[in-house]
Amino acid sequence: MLLAATLLPLSSLADPVYFQLTDVGSEVDAPGLSAGTVAEKTRYGIAEAVKAAGSESILMDPQHEGSSDVNVTARVSRVGEKYRLTYQLQTTAQPVRTKTLAYDFVNPSLSDKGAVVMAQSVLAEAEKLGAASQEEVPMSAPSEESPANDFVPVTQEKSGTLESRSASGSTLAVDAPTSGSMGQDSMGRDASEAAVKRSFRSGMTTLDLGVALGFNSPSGIFGGEVEYRLKPWLGLNVSGGVGAWGPRMGPLARLYPLGEVPTSPFFEAGMSFNFGGETWTEVNGGERRYAETLLTPVATVGVGVRRSLGPLYLGTRVGWGFRLREDNWQMRDGGQKDFLTATAVDLTQHGGFLFSITAGVAVF
Numbered sequence: 001m002l003l004a005a006t007l008l009p010l011s012s013l014a015d016p017v018y019f020q021l022t023d024v025g026s027e028v029d030a031p032g033l034s035a036g037t038v039a040e041k042t043r044y045g046i047a048e049a050v051k052a053a054g055s056e057s058i059l060m061d062p063q064h065e066g067s068s069d070v071n072v073t074a075r076v077s078r079v080g081e082k083y084r085l086t087y088q089l090q091t092t093a094q095p096v097r098t099k100t101l102a103y104d105f106v107n108p109s110l111s112d113k114g115a116v117v118m119a120q121s122v123l124a125e126a127e128k129l130g131a132a133s134q135e136e137v138p139m140s141a142p143s144e145e146s147p148a149n150d151f152v153p154v155t156q157e158k159s160g161t162l163e164s165r166s167a168s169g170s171t172l173a174v175d176a177p178t179s180g181s182m183g184q185d186s187m188g189r190d191a192s193e194a195a196v197k198r199s200f201r202s203g204m205t206t207l208d209l210g211v212a213l214g215f216n217s218p219s220g221i222f223g224g225e226v227e228y229r230l231k232p233w234l235g236l237n238v239s240g241g242v243g244a245w246g247p248r249m250g251p252l253a254r255l256y257p258l259g260e261v262p263t264s265p266f267f268e269a270g271m272s273f274n275f276g277g278e279t280w281t282e283v284n285g286g287e288r289r290y291a292e293t294l295l296t297p298v299a300t301v302g303v304g305v306r307r308s309l310g311p312l313y314l315g316t317r318v319g320w321g322f323r324l325r326e327d328n329w330q331m332r333d334g335g336q337k338d339f340l341t342a343t344a345v346d347l348t349q350h351g352g353f354l355f356s357i358t359a360g361v362a363v364f
Contacts, residue, residue, distance in 0.1 A: 016056035017130030019070035019089075021046075026076040028083060032109025033076045038085065041110045042074055045119030053120070057127055067092050069130040072122060082106055087122050091129050099125045203262040203308040205229055210313070210360025212241065216321060217356035218272040218300055220248050225315075225358055232259040237268070244348035245293055246277035252300070262308045272298045272321065274350045278332070281340040290332040291341050297324045298350045308362070315358040323351040 024039040031037065046059050060068050075086045086102040101121055105114070208227040212219040219225055223241015230236055233256045240249035252270030276293040302319020329345050331337055 016058055017070060017127045018058050018060055018068045019072055019126045019130065020060040020068040021074070022071045023073040025074070028076050028078055028108070030108040032107075033083060035076075038074055038076055038110065041112070041115040042072075042119065042122075044112065045115035045117075046123060048116045049119040049123045052116075053123065055123065055127070057123065057130075069093075070126045072126065079104060083108060085110075085118065087118070089122065089125055089129055091132075097129050097132065099129060101125065203264055203306075204232075204260045205308070205313070205362040205364075207363040208235075208306075208313065208360055209363055210315065210358040212239070212356045212358040214354065214356025216243070216350060216352060216354040217317070217319075218248070218250055218252060218270065218354070219356055219358070223248075225360070227254070229260070233257065235266070237270070239270075239272070243274065243350055245274040245296060245350045248272050248274045248350065250298075250300075256306075263305060264308075265303070265305045266317075267301075267303055268317065268319070269301045270299075272300055272350060274298060276329075279341070279344055279348060281338070281344050289335075289338065289341055291329050291337075291345055292332055293329045293345065293348070294325075296328045296350065298322065299324060300354065302354065311362055313360055313362055315360075317354075317356055317358075319354050321351045321354050323349060 021039065021042060024035045024042070026033055026035040026038060028034075043059065049055075050057060050059070069092060071090050071092060073088045073090075075088075077084050077086070082104045083106070084102055084104050086100065089099045089101070091097045101118070103118055206229050208225070208229075210225045210227075211223070212225055213222050214220070218239035220241025220243035223239065225237060225239045227235045227237040235254040235256065237252040237254055238249070239252060240247070242248070250270055250272035252268050254266045254268045256264050256266045258264055274293075274296045276295055278290055278292055280288045280290045282288055299322045300319055302317045304315060304317030304319075306313055306315045327342075327345075327349075331341070
């Protein structure tokens with residue numbers, strides 16, 4: 001129960017989806033449907049949709065550095081007596097997934113209400129595509145949606161794709177691989193470069209540097225941790241800091257059964273070497289007796305979770321320490337160990353229940 005209460009706040013954090021409006025075009029000669037107006041209305045609608053849904057997803061500015069999770073394009077065209085606004089959503093990581101949303105309407109302008117209604121669908125589908133891309137699992141067809149009365153969704157066909165239709169008639173298109181395009185995404189960028197830019201949000205890391213606070217933990221009351229991810233499921237960790245038994249440091253091995261995912265539980269085991277120091281007690285009306293605490297090894301085991309927050313991360317663990325040397329101390333004056341000093345030393349020995357919280361940065 002203690003572990004569940006400790007890990008729940010971290011595991012409940014959801015990965016935000018970063019998406020970007022990359023291109024807006026219009027084939028209609030009407031001020032209310034010009035490319036600039038449609039872009040402005042789309043941004044307004046998405047901002048309102050994000051607030052209404054309480055979403056943590058972020059619409060990136062055009063000048064924003066870094067790669068988005070999902071790119072969105074918009075196009076206005078004329079279909080008979082009606083106008084059609086088509087949104088295409090496309091993930092930036094391999095395998096590339098696309099989704100097309102199209103709406104028909106009569107008036108040659110977009111109202112604020114209509115822009116929000118369409119943006120709600122864009123936001124929902126962008127989050128679905130982003131989540132599927134991060135988890136690297138096939139997307140299923142979306143559930144039926146209720147379009148606004150002023151807008152009628154229409155199906156957009158796309159050649160060279162594998163399509164799955166929902167009951168509402170919208171189409172989910174997953175790009176089929178083609179020869180000569182294995183190394184690039186549909187935007188012409190190198191796929192490995194896009195993957196590197198997005199790796200932190202997907203939980204991938206090679207080297208972590210963190211600072212920690214804890215009780216009886218391998219990193220002490222306060223200290224630091226360095227971890228090198230040898231494999232997606234195996235991390236080699238060195239923890240060190242200052243504890244009640246003096247400075248301590250030790251190696252750990254961590255097993256991540258789910259690999260590199262945004263919320264990654266782990267099991268750990270290792271050693272903590274406590275270098276000792278001194279403690280004292282007052283006896284006989286203020287006289288101090290000093291005791292020297294000696295180098296003491298402690299075996300530790302624990303469980304915890306690492307939560308990726310972009311290039312940053314949070315971690316927490318609980319566990320138990322097993323002292324390999326008991327009562328490893330001596331009186332500095334060579335005399336007998338008295339009760340008060342023995343009690344004070346016993347309270348400072350590293351061992352038993354341990355807990356720590358770590359915050360840090362994933363270097364690469």
